[in-house]
Amino acid sequence: MAQVELPRLTEGYLGPQAKFYSYGLTTLSHPEPVIHSDTNQVEIVIGTTEKTRFTTKLLGVDPKGECNQFVLTQVQGSEFHFTIAVPRTGFFKFQIYALPNSEAGPNMINVYNYLLNIQKVDRYVEAFPKQYPLWKQEGCFLYEPLMLMKGIKEPSVKFRMLVPKAVDVQLKVHEDWIKMDQVEPDIYEAYVDFSAGYPAGAKVKLNVKSGRSHKFDTLLEYTI
Incomplete structure (x- = not known):
């Protein structure tokens, strides 16, 4: 694949953040934080070692804006499955936040950041429920x-x-x-x-x- 110029990101933004490993989390589907995809639907799977709460943000890069309605979060045993289906090509920032049930506090912490490069729209997309x-x-x-x-x-x-x-x-x-x-x-x-x-x-x-x-x-x- 030809070299693709990535959008400018803050140093240290991509990949695991400070608490990712100490929370017992692992990347099961995409170990590299930059995902080049020739389909507009991508599934990212994160493994856990204890009961953990998750939330996410999906952000368009150009044009900028939240696209959270295009993310479906599901659980299969110790695995969290994040299905992302977007209606257009381009770059998207996918931010994962987590907090183990054993830790007090209402605020989840940013644990991993992906950059998605959606190169082709090959399926019809509506917002997830x-x-x-x-x-x-x-x-x-x-x-x-x-x-x-x-x-x-x-x-x-x-x-x-x-x-x-x-x-x-x-x-x-x-x-x-x-x-x-x-x-x-x-x-x-x-x-x-x-x-x-x-x-x-x-x-x-x-x-x-x-x-x-x-x-x-x-x-x-x-x-x-």
């Missing part, structure tokens, strides 16, 4: 759909998710409630008919009732 704090804390995983198209009118869209510790899992599509069926341990599925059309801006929410709560908590929220 909004992820509420419980989604990450409970170790949930979204198999499908990763995103919903604006104005969707498909007659049978499959929803499949891993939701630990749940006693009742339901989708609320605008004003309609649809119960999800448990098909395997902690895995729930449902099919949603969008063919009649829902109003622009309608929400599709994943609502979960756990054994410790008598009310539903929202874990995910799509906008269609």
Whole structure:
């Protein structure tokens, strides 16, 4: 690949930051902090050695601006999976923040910074569903759909998710409630008919009732 000129960054910005190794974190998918990608969807996986909270920021370089709606954070055991899907080419800064559950304090610390060079758009992208704090804390995983198209009118869209510790899992599509069926341990599925059309801006929410709560908590929220 021809040499690519990288944007100017602060010295020490790229790669692991001060607490990355002491927090027991490892790069499982991309050990180098600069990622040149010929697709506009990239999955970055970080390994943990203890229960850890994460948050992220995705920043466009030119034009500048936050693009956090294009990041999906999921948990598989001791691994955090960050799926990034952006609608355009260019450079993006991906900043990862973390705090082990064993450490007190509300503020997570910047532990790793990537620079993404997206060279080609090869798939259609909408914003990922909004992820509420419980989604990450409970170790949930979204198999499908990763995103919903604006104005969707498909007659049978499959929803499949891993939701630990749940006693009742339901989708609320605008004003309609649809119960999800448990098909395997902690895995729930449902099919949603969008063919009649829902109003622009309608929400599709994943609502979960756990054994410790008598009310539903929202874990995910799509906008269609």
